[in-house]
Each structure stands twice: as structure tokens, then as C-alpha cells.
Amino acid sequence: MPKSDRRQNVEKVVMYPLDWLEERSGLVGGIRYFLFRKVPGDTNWFHTLGSATLTAFLVQAVTGVILAMYYKPDPNSAYESIQHITHDVEFGWLVRGMHRWGASVFIILMFFHMARVFLFGAYKYPRELNWIVGVLLLVLGMLEGFTGYLLPWDQTAYWATVVGINLNGTGPIVGPFLASFLRSGSEIGPDTLARFYSIHMLILPGAIFALIGLHLYLIVRLGVTSPPWSKEAAGADWIEEPEQEPGRAGLVQPGPRGGVAK
Numbered sequence: 333m334p335k336s337d338r339r340q341n342v343e344k345v346v347m348y349p350l351d352w353l354e355e356r357s358g359l360v361g362g363i364r365y366f367l368f369r370k371v372p373g374d375t376n377w378f379h380t381l382g383s384a385t386l387t388a389f390l391v392q393a394v395t396g397v398i399l400a401m402y403y404k405p406d407p408n409s410a411y412e413s414i415q416h417i418t419h420d421v422e423f424g425w426l427v428r429g430m431h432r433w434g435a436s437v438f439i440i441l442m443f444f445h446m447a448r449v450f451l452f453g454a455y456k457y458p459r460e461l462n463w464i465v466g467v468l469l470l471v472l473g474m475l476e477g478f479t480g481y482l483l484p485w486d487q488t489a490y491w492a493t494v495v496g497i498n499l500n501g502t503g504p505i506v507g508p509f510l511a512s513f514l515r516s517g518s519e520i521g522p523d524t525l526a527r528f529y530s531i532h533m534l535i536l537p538g539a540i541f542a543l544i545g546l547h548l549y550l551i552v553r554l555g556v557t558s559p560p561w562s563k564e565a566a567g568a569d570w571i572e573e574p575e576q577e578p579g580r581a582g583l584v585q586p587g588p589r590g591g592v593a594k
């Protein structure tokens with residue numbers, strides 16, 4: 333059926349800016365490739381854990397930016413600024429609560445996602461690099477928790493950080509340097525708080541954003557793995573190798589472990 337004049341005009345208006353952008357950047361094609369790429373037909377709810385972790389991280393980023401508008405990283409005003417956020421600022425209690433509880437949600441989801449990847453064998457070739465990126469994300473995520481815990485500057489925060497820094501200090505060779513770096517001197521004080529704040533809201537989130545970008549790039553490049561019980565799972569089309577003369581000790585024949593491709 334031919335398109336009406338009105339429809340053609342609407343299409344022109346919608347497509348003009350998109351074509352303009354595509355011609356100059358290739359972004360539209362890239363987004364289309366990302367959204368319409370093929371994934372195995374038998375993915376299931378467990379495959380959503382990575383996106384759930386991503387959502388939890390984004391919630392932390394947004395609520396963190398809002399908190400940073402009111403928080404003061406100075407020993408004389410840090411505690412008061414947190415009280416101000418909780419009791420005076422409109423919905424401050426909600427934003428602070430979301431950030432505090434969201435930190436645990438983020439870490440727990442990361443572990444659930446990692447367990448899914450491990451149990452589905454999704455860390456194997458060719459996804460080892462993405463597993464390594466994931467391990468770095470896990471470490472940075474936990475460092476976020478450690479550095480954020482000091483910021484309310486109350487008794488719990490202070491003493492938990494004393495314990496954390498002392499634990500680091502007991503490490504072999506690098507321990508004392510690490511403790512002194514974290515303390516920003518020989519004692520916990522104003523510089524420690526400012527240092528933890530800068531690590532917590534600048535360095536770590538920046539590194540996590542960059543690593544998530546790499547993680548997602550590798551997922552799109554390599555595709556998502558099918559569950560191990562799937563007919564499409566890697567290696568599912570292999571058959572057992574027929575009985576063979578045992579090879580001479582020390583000689584290894586390269587080939588798929590336990591079978592050959594059909």
C-alpha cells in the first residue's frame with residue numbers, strides 16, 4: 333500500500349536528524365547492531381544478573397552525585413553534613429538510604445552474576461579476558477565499599493577504617509606503605525578523609541565505568557554463552573573419540589579435550 337503524504341512527511345522529519353548523525357558518526361548503525369545482535373534462543377533469567385549489576389551500579393552513581401552536592405569531606409563538618417542530608421534535605425533520607433543499601437545490593441549482585449558465569453562455564457575460551465575484567469570490577473567494587481564506609485565520619489566509620497587500614501598494614505613488604513598511603517600520613521585525620529573521598533567518588537567510579545565499557549564491548553564482540561545443558565552450547569556437537577592406541581608418554585596431540593568435532 334502506498335504511504336500517505338502525511339506519513340512520508342513524518343518519516344522525513346524523524347529520519348533527517350538520525351541520517352545526519354549516522355553520516356557523521358556511524359552511531360545509529362552501532363546502536364542498531366547492539367540492540368539487534370543475535371543471542372542464543374535459550375538464554376534465561378540468570379543471564380539478566382549482569383544487567384541487574386549494571387543497574388545497581390548506575391543507581392550508586394546517580395545517588396552518589398546527588399550526595400556529593402551536600403557532603404563536606406572535612407572532619408569538622410562531615411558528620412553534620414550527613415545529618416543535614418538525612419534530616420533537612422528534601423528526600424535526602426531516601427537518596428542516602430538508596431546509596432547505603434544499594435552498595436550491598438551492588439556487591440551481592442556482582443557475586444550472583446559471577447556465580448552464574450562460573451556455573452555456566454562462561455569464563456572459558458574465548459571469554460577469559462572478560463572474566464579477568466570482571467575480577468578487577470569485583471576488587472574495585474569492594475574498594476568502593478571500603479572507602480565509602482569512612483565518609484559519615486561517625487564512631488563506626490572511624491574504627492572500621494582503623495581496623496581496615498591496620499589489616500592492610502600487616503601485609504608482607506607492601507603492607508606498611510599501603511597503610512601509610514591510605515592514612516595519608518602516620519595518623520587518621522583530615523587528609524585521610526579527603527583522600528578516601530577522592531578515591532571513592534573520582535578514581536574508583538572512573539575506573540569502574542571504563543572497565544564496564546570494556547566488559548560490555550567484549551560481551552557484544554564475543555556473544556553470550558548458552559546454558560551448559562543447551563544443544564547450542566560450545567562443544568555440544570562433539571562426539572567421544574574412538575578407542576586409540578595410547579600415545580607415547582610426553583607426546584601431546586593438540587585437539588579438543590575428550591572428543592572430536594562431528
Ligand code: HEM
Binds near residue numbers: 442
Ligand atoms: C560492575 C560489575 C559487573 C557488571 C556491570 C557486569 C555486567 C555484565 C553483563 C551486562 C553481562 C552480559 C549478560 C550476562 O551474562 O549477565 C556480563 C557478562 C559476563 N560477565 Fe560481567 N559484570 C560485572 C562483573 C563481573 C564479574 C565480577 C565477573 C567475574 C569475575 C564477570 C564476568 C563476566 C563474564 C565472563 C561474562 C560473559 C558471560 C557470557 O558470555 O555468557 N562480570 N557482565
